[in-house]
Amino acid sequence: xxxxxxxxxxxxxxxxxxxxxxxxxxxxxxxxxxxxxxxxxxxxxxxxxxxxxxxxxxxxxxxxxxxxxxxxxxxxxxxxxxxxxxxxxxxxxxxxxxxxxxxxxxxxxxxxxxxxxxxxxxxxxxxxxxxxxxxxxxxxxxxxxxxxxxxxxxxxxxxxxxxxxxxxxxxxxxxxxxxxxxxxxxxxxxxxxxxxxxxxxxxxxxxxxxxxxxxxxxxxxxxxxxxxxxxxxxxxxxxxxxxxxxxxxxxxxxxxxxxxxxxxxxxxxxxxxxxxxxxxxx
Amino acid sequence: xxxxxxxxxxxxxxxxxxxxxxxxxxxxxxxxxxxxxxxxxxxxxxxxxxxxxxxxxxxxxxxxxxxxxxxxxxxxxxxxxxxxxxxxxxxxxxxxxxxxxxxxxxxxxxxxxxxxxxxxxxxxxxxxxxxxxxxxxxxxxxxxxxxxxxxxxxxxxxxxxxxxxxxxxxxxxxxxxxxxxxx
Numbered sequence: 506x507x508x509x510x511x512x513x514x515x516x517x518x519x520x521x522x523x524x525x526x527x528x529x530x531x532x533x534x535x536x537x538x539x540x541x542x543x544x545x546x547x548x549x550x551x552x553x554x555x556x557x558x559x560x561x562x563x564x565x566x567x568x569x570x571x572x573x574x575x576x577x578x579x580x581x582x583x584x585x586x587x588x589x590x591x592x593x594x595x596x597x598x599x600x601x602x603x604x605x606x607x608x609x610x611x612x613x614x615x616x617x618x619x620x621x622x623x624x625x626x627x628x629x630x631x632x633x634x635x636x637x638x639x640x641x642x643x644x645x646x647x648x649x650x651x652x653x654x655x656x657x658x659x660x661x662x663x664x665x666x667x668x669x670x671x672x673x674x675x676x677x678x679x680x681x682x683x684x685x686x687x688x689x690x691x692x693x694x695x696x697x698x699x700x701x702x703x704x705x706x707x708x709x710x711x712x713x714x715x716x717x718x719x720x721x722x723x724x725x726x727x728x729x730x731x732x733x734x735x736x737x738x739x740x741x742x743x744x745x746x747x748x749x750x751x752x753x754x755x756x757x758x759x760x761x762x763x764x765x766x767x768x769x770x771x772x773x774x775x776x777x778x779x780x781x782x783x784x785x786x787x
Numbered sequence: 788x789x790x791x792x793x794x795x796x797x798x799x800x801x802x803x804x805x806x807x808x809x810x811x812x813x814x815x816x817x818x819x820x821x822x823x824x825x826x827x828x829x830x831x832x833x834x835x836x837x838x839x840x841x842x843x844x845x846x847x848x849x850x851x852x853x854x855x856x857x858x859x860x861x862x863x864x865x866x867x868x869x870x871x872x873x874x875x876x877x878x879x880x881x882x883x884x885x886x887x888x889x890x891x892x893x894x895x896x897x898x899x900x901x902x903x904x905x906x907x908x909x910x911x912x913x914x915x916x917x918x919x920x921x922x923x924x925x926x927x928x929x930x931x932x933x934x935x936x937x938x939x940x941x942x943x944x945x946x947x948x949x950x951x952x953x954x955x956x957x958x959x960x961x962x963x964x965x966x967x968x969x970x
Contacts, residue, residue, distance in 0.1 A: 555899060560899075586939045595967075622915045663912050
């Protein structure tokens with residue numbers, strides 16, 4: 506009598522659609538881990554599983570149905586369908602295993618404020634974005650210098666930083682790390698604009714004026730790279746003459762037209778150097 | 788021309804007057820079609836909380852256009868099982884993931900029909916160099932899971948997606964489209 510009552514109850518309970526609630530997956534689930542789908546009843550049926558990275562159909566026995574790690578490697582919503590009833594569940598990203606690190610620019614002047622930008626995106630081994638907050642450290646330094654370091658907390662899988670470039674020129678290592686994962690980029694720090702540009706002048710054997718700078722450096726003492734253009738100018742009664750010369754081995758030199766009396770000047774980019782009044786024994 | 792009797796004409800008018808609403812009512816109950824999807828699925832695009840850099844208006848417009856196209860292509864690709872439809876608007880992990888899903892659907896004779904009722908997008912991160920934009924999209928979707936022409940199940944959900952877009956030559960592409968549980 507009792508079993509008949511139970512059967513009748515189950516019949517009306519399931520007929521009214523409440524059996525749906527019994528199809529479930531215990532969570533929370535991590536990408537790439539196995540899970541069990543609990544399906545009430547017994548007997549064979551077909552399981553349909555739709556996810557963000559796949560869709561499958563296979564015969565199963567009702568009861569505890571195993572979902573493989575391979576079926577659940579993409580983070581997101583999954584929908585399991587069994588005999589017209591369905592359940593949805595979420596799979597979260599697995600633990601952090603990779604950092605996608607964007608560092609800009611690849612070449613930066615020394616001592617430039619806020620000039621180096623880094624964005625780190627945190628991924629698990631299945632390319633899912635890891636959304637749990639995690640500390641991310643950023644470090645920018647040329648070898649042998651203390652450099653600059655900052656730690657920030659990733660939000661929604663991303664951490665970012667804006668750093669000053671260092672004082673010394675050379676290849677700076679820009680490292681983003683979280684836990685055991687480290688990613689390195691190289692940012693080439695180059696000398697900034699020349700600082701205190703100075704030149705001297707002397708008469709050449711052919712009568713022209715030979716002008717030559719002292720070693721050209723930025724304000725931190727870094728040599729301005731060879732190839733940088735330096736402009737020499739001479740203004741006299743005949744007019745203005747200019748000569749562009751490239752820095753070679755730290756110096757720039759040029760030959761200006763002969764003159765009895767002229768004002769000589771030198772400039773590199775927006776930086777002006779000293780002036781020389783040529784003539785009258787100079 | 789034969790003129791029908793006045794009584795017959797009156798009866799026809801009454802029949803038409805009564806019958807038409809009944810027919811319309813019957814038609815509306817037998818064909819309970821889902822509401823038509825909106826033309827552009829992006830209903831709102833909020834850039835007020837973007838950090839560390841504000842999103843320029845022209846950039847926001849371009850992203851809305853491209854993200855809208857991405858959803859339209861994803862909906863069509865999942866229904867028609869045509870993975871190549873994702874090439875235009877998806878890249879990296881997002882493209883791989885949805886292409887895998889489509890290939891698996893194709894292999895098993897399955898498909899997904901999504902009726903897109905609109906998206907509300909909030910930009911959270913726009914990188915200083917403009918090379919990446921992250922946002923949360925709250926999407927109102929009706930998803931029908933099918934095997935051939937047979938409807939297996941359907942659900943109407945409010946889904947929350949975390950999306951990452953990166954600029955390509957002439958458009959923004961979806962690099963990550965990851966659904967997250969409601970917070």
